[in-house]
Structures are given as C-alpha cells and as structure tokens.
Amino acid sequence: MVGMQIADIADEIDHELVSKAQIEAKITEVAWQVSRDYQGKNPLLIAVLKGAINTIAAFSQALSIPAQLDFMSLSSYGSGTTSQGTVTVRQDLSSDVRGRHILIVEDIVDSGHTLAWLVDELKRRGAASVEIFALLEKPSRREVQVDVKYRGYEIPDEFVVGFGLDYDERFRNLDSIAVLKSEVYQGEQA
Ligand code: IMP
Ligand code: MG
Secondary structure, eight states, X not given: OOOBOGGGGXXXXXXXXEOHHHHHHHHXXXXXXXXXXXXXXXXXXXXXXXXXXXXXXXXXHHOSSOOEEEEEEEEEEOSSSSEEEEEEEEEOOSSOOTTOEEEEEEEEESSSHHHHHHHXXXXXXXXXXXXXXXXXXXXXXXXSOOOOSEEEEEOOSOOEEBTTBOBTTBSTTBSSXXXXXXXXXXXXXX
C-alpha cells in the first residue's frame, strides 16, 4: 500500500531524515527487546497524542507479548515550532495505572518537559514502573533530564514532520520523517 510520500509534497519538504524502512526496522528491534523485558508483565503502553499514534500502532503490532494501550493528550506546544514549557492535560487516560508496568511510547523528546512531567505524574498515581520508548530524540535541545530506556534515532536540531509528527496539524500522515522547508514556518512567532 502506498501512502503520502515526500514526492507528493516535495515543494514543502527540504529532505528526508529517517526513511519508512528505517522507522520500521527500529520499531521492530525495540519491540523485540520490550517483548523480552516485559514477558509476563502485561504492560500498559501509553502514547501521548497525537504525535505518537503511528509509533504506538506500529510498535504494539510488533510486540510478541500481550499489552494494553491507553492515550493521553498533553499540550506543551502551541501551533508553532517551539516549546511553551508548561504541560496541560487536554484528555486523560481511561485506565487506572496503580500497580501497572507502564511503557510510555513517544514520538520525539525535545526539551524533555513533557516526558519529565508525565513520568512524575504516573509515579504519583502509583504505577509499579515507568519506562520510555522514544522513536526520536533531539539531544542538543534537552532542558530537563529524562531517562529514555528504549531509544530510536538521535536527530539534529531541526523541525521534523511525518509518521505522526505535525507542523500546525499538517503532515502527520507522511510515511517517513522529514525536515520541513523553512519557508513553511517562516514568519511564525518562535
Ligand atoms: P518537549 O516537551 O519539548 O520534549 O516536547 C515534546 C513534544 O513536542 C513532542 O512530543 C512533539 O509533539 C513536539 N515536538 C518536538 N519537536 C518536534 C518536531 O521537530 N516536530 C514536530 N513536533 C515536535
Ligand atoms: Mg508528542
């Protein structure tokens, strides 16, 4: 099945950073590790909406152990490309996390504010353990220390879209991860 590819939006994309094949390979590799580490633990996978939906979908399908899924909508970004630093809950989980082994599935760790807040919150609610899988990390942008146990790709400090990641709600359905042309967000208040 062929979805939206870079060629379809070439006028707005600067270059591809992580290909569809690379994304799939990394998710499969991490799923294999997690299936081994969480054997018999019935983990609760938590994705932060909306960016992590593609990652949690592919990741959960690649696991060879039973797992449950839940979602939370947090906001640390406005419609632009820079962090606002504060985290607000727009939509909460439907599960009780008390005594559960939680694996947070994230699209990208940028400043780290969102994840640092979420890890604390889940522990405060009584989770038995909380670990993180992040498909992408921008190490040069980190402001808060977060322990990412399962790591995907490190990327440079560039704004990326695709595979769930958006710019102003666009490009989430691109099948790979790519750097936007700066003209696309030119004039945006950073
Ligand atoms: P943090 O709290 O600064 O780590 O922000 C994390 C969230 O910001 C991610 O889950 C994304 O939703 C969003 N984000 C950070 N960098 C990018 C990017 O390059 N493209 C799209 N969204 C991003
Ligand atoms: Mg996110």
